[in-house]
Amino acid sequence: MYMGSLPVPSTDAGRAGLTALLDQPERALIAVDFDGTLAPIVADPEQARPHPDAVPALARLAGRVAVVAVITGRPAEVAVRLGGFAGHPELAGLTVLGAYGAERWDAATGELRTPPPHEGVAAARAELPALVTGTGAFIEDKGGALAVHTRRAPDPVGAFAALRDPLAALAARHRLALEPGRLVLELRPPGMDKGAALTALARESGVGSVLYAGDDLGDLAAFEAVAELRDTGVAGLRVCSGSTEVQELAAATDITVNGPEGVAHLLATLADHLRAP
Numbered sequence: 669m670y671m672g673s674l675p676v677p678s679t680d681a682g683r684a685g686l687t688a689l690l691d692q693p694e695r696a697l698i699a700v701d702f703d704g705t706l707a708p709i710v711a712d713p714e715q716a717r718p719h720p721d722a723v724p725a726l727a728r729l730a731g732r733v734a735v736v737a738v739i740t741g742r743p744a745e746v747a748v749r750l751g752g753f754a755g756h757p758e759l760a761g762l763t764v765l766g767a768y769g770a771e772r773w774d775a776a777t778g779e780l781r782t783p784p785p786h787e788g789v790a791a792a793r794a795e796l797p798a799l800v801t802g803t804g805a806f807i808e809d810k811g812g813a814l815a816v817h818t819r820r821a822p823d824p825v826g827a828f829a830a831l832r833d834p835l836a837a838l839a840a841r842h843r844l845a846l847e848p849g850r851l852v853l854e855l856r857p858p859g860m861d862k863g864a865a866l867t868a869l870a871r872e873s874g875v876g877s878v879l880y881a882g883d884d885l886g887d888l889a890a891f892e893a894v895a896e897l898r899d900t901g902v903a904g905l906r907v908c909s910g911s912t913e914v915q916e917l918a919a920a921t922d923i924t925v926n927g928p929e930g931v932a933h934l935l936a937t938l939a940d941h942l943r944a945p
């Protein structure tokens with residue numbers, strides 16, 4: 669069902685979230701995930717780029733809402749580079765929270781904040797090649813974390829399943845978290861997730877409504893955070909960037925759109941609705 673050209677959220681709380689965003693955009697936070705939400709999924713992580721309509725839509729929204737943010741598992745500076753977010757005058761207020769919220773880049777200052785290295789990542793880095801050899805998986809070394817990708821393996825799902833337990837054991841040995849995603853298993857420092865990152869940003873900005881869009885298991889914490897923010901009086905709208913790969917998000921969200929193309933369309937339609945009078 670559509671409200672004008674905007675989809676109608678499937679829940680009362682989601683409808684309240686959308687209404688709050690449309691009524692008081694100057695008090696709204698719009699936060700989006702990068703891979704699978706802004707950027708279509710591709711086989712080589714280095715080749716991921718936002719959907720062509722996504723960044724222009726974010727830029728239009730940035731002029732109308734209180735805060736626009738990208739919250740991603742990528743290192744913040746990688747998301748900034750792949751997204752082309754630096755030096756974009758209309759995105760001068762953009763915040764990028766990388767490494768599941770452990771890193772922060774603010775367009776306004778250009779400042780990048782990263783945590784000190786976790787010794788477990790260095791230890792896992794040394795052991796990982798032996799575990800991965802022969803599976804067809806490849807390692808994306810993100811500096812502060814390690815991602816093992818099976819998308820390019822001959823049997824991506826089989827390789828993912830075969831690696832899950834050994835990587836969980838490796839993570840446990842080195843006090844790391846194992847973060848499963850879309851044909852990827854990430855070893856990363858514990859203690860931060862996208863939910864904590866989103867809540868902190870919402871509190872810091874004092875917003876009255878939050879929209880969060882994501883596509884993967886790592887986004888569930890952010891969707892839960894939106895639900896918790898609602899209990900504290902902050903209206904919320906949870907948008908699923910739908911895919912055939914991840915089925916678990918529909919129950920945790922208020923709107924499902926068709927992947928990054930659908931997200932870009934939704935953001936652009938929101939920007940149309942919020943056009944300055």
Ligand SMILES: O=P(O)(O)OC[C@H]1O[C@H](O[C@H]2O[C@H](CO)[C@@H](O)[C@H](O)[C@H]2O)[C@H](O)[C@@H](O)[C@@H]1O
Nearest residue numbers: 702703709710711713716740741742819850852
């Ligand atoms: O939080 P996100 O912005 O969604 O980042 C999560 C991970 O995404 C990337 O991997 C995913 O996208 C790749 C490029 O499309 C794809 O090849 C891979 O199969 C996906 O899992 C990225 O490479 C990771 O570092 C991110 O943590």
